[in-house]
Amino acid sequence: MAIYLPILSSLILMFSFLPLVKKIRKNRSVSGLSLLMMSFGVAQSSYFIAYNVFFDRLFMMLPFVVTGMLSSLILYYFVRYNACSQQRRQLAMMLGFSVLPFLLLLSPLVAAAELFTWLTFVGLIMSSLRVMPQTYKTIKSKDVANLSAGYFSLQFLAGVVGLSAELNMAQVSVAHLMTFVMILLTNAAQMGCISYYRRRPSVA
Numbered sequence: 706m707a708i709y710l711p712i713l714s715s716l717i718l719m720f721s722f723l724p725l726v727k728k729i730r731k732n733r734s735v736s737g738l739s740l741l742m743m744s745f746g747v748a749q750s751s752y753f754i755a756y757n758v759f760f761d762r763l764f765m766m767l768p769f770v771v772t773g774m775l776s777s778l779i780l781y782y783f784v785r786y787n788a789c790s791q792q793r794r795q796l797a798m799m800l801g802f803s804v805l806p807f808l809l810l811l812s813p814l815v816a817a818a819e820l821f822t823w824l825t826f827v828g829l830i831m832s833s834l835r836v837m838p839q840t841y842k843t844i845k846s847k848d849v850a851n852l853s854a855g856y857f858s859l860q861f862l863a864g865v866v867g868l869s870a871e872l873n874m875a876q877v878s879v880a881h882l883m884t885f886v887m888i889l890l891t892n893a894a895q896m897g898c899i900s901y902y903r904r905r906p907s908v909a
Contacts (some may be wrong), residue, residue, distance in 0.1 A: 710870030714863045717767035721859030722775040728853045735783045737848030739839035740796060743783070746776035748803035749828035755807070755826075756821045796870060829880055833887035836860075836895050843898045854899050857892045864888035 729735050750773030755781040780800075784793060806824055809815045836857070868885035871877060872878060 706875075710873065714866040714870060717859055717863040717866060719768055719771045721774075721856050721863060722772065722779075724855035724859075725853040726775065727770060728781060729782050729786075729851060733886050734786050734851050735779065736787055737843065737846055737851050738779070738783070739842045740780070740783060740792070741799070741838040743776045743779050744796065744803065745838075747780065747800065748771055749831040749835070750776065750830040751803065752806075752821075752824040756825045759817060759821045763844040775872040807840055826880065829884045833884045834891070836891035837860050840891065840895045840898055843895065843902065847902050849899050849902045852899055854896060857895045857899070861889060861892040861896065864892065 729738075750769040753769040754766055754773065757763065757769070760808070780796065784796065788796065806820065808825075809820055810817055839852075843852070864885050868889065871881045871885060
């Protein structure tokens with residue numbers, strides 16, 4: 706059973722984007738959505754993809770390809786619907802900064818295997834923290850019109866399944882354990898914010 710839990714968690718994670726994309730397309734707006742959160746999504750997906758390609762774990766690559774593409778799609782909607790020229794520059798800088806570590810591969814002093822392993826730890830940190838900028842933006846703007854509770858709920862569920870999978874491993878990784886705990890806490894906090902501001906339309 707334990708070997709199927711990571712697969713289930715990845716599937717839930719992939720489907721979590723669908724209600725958010727649907728809502729953005731319906732409203733033709735991404736106002737209130739954190740650009741940094743989605744940029745983290747693209748960056749972490751690229752790191753995990755690179756790791757799995759390098760170590761020939763192609764069966765593990767698909768979820769990150771899908772989530773990376775969907776995060777990129779939302780960033781495209783941001784540029785199309787809401788972004789001013791300054792925000793476009795900020796987005797280009799964030800995405801450019803996220804690919805800078807790959808330039809270290811040009812150095813003969815850097816071992817590719819070690820670099821990709823470290824990048825997965827960076828990806829785990831991004832997974833842990835990526836919802837925090839969204840919660841900050843929600844509290845600051847009180848704008849939840851384009852946010853999908855389904856997205857964060859399914860992300861939370863994926864975290865529950867992932868945590869269960871990690872606890873069933875023969876050797877539990879503390880880093881993975883803390884990542885899943887942070888995913889649960891940050892998504893729960895964001896769901897609470899969405900629920901609160903939707904019950905208070907006068908301040909939204």
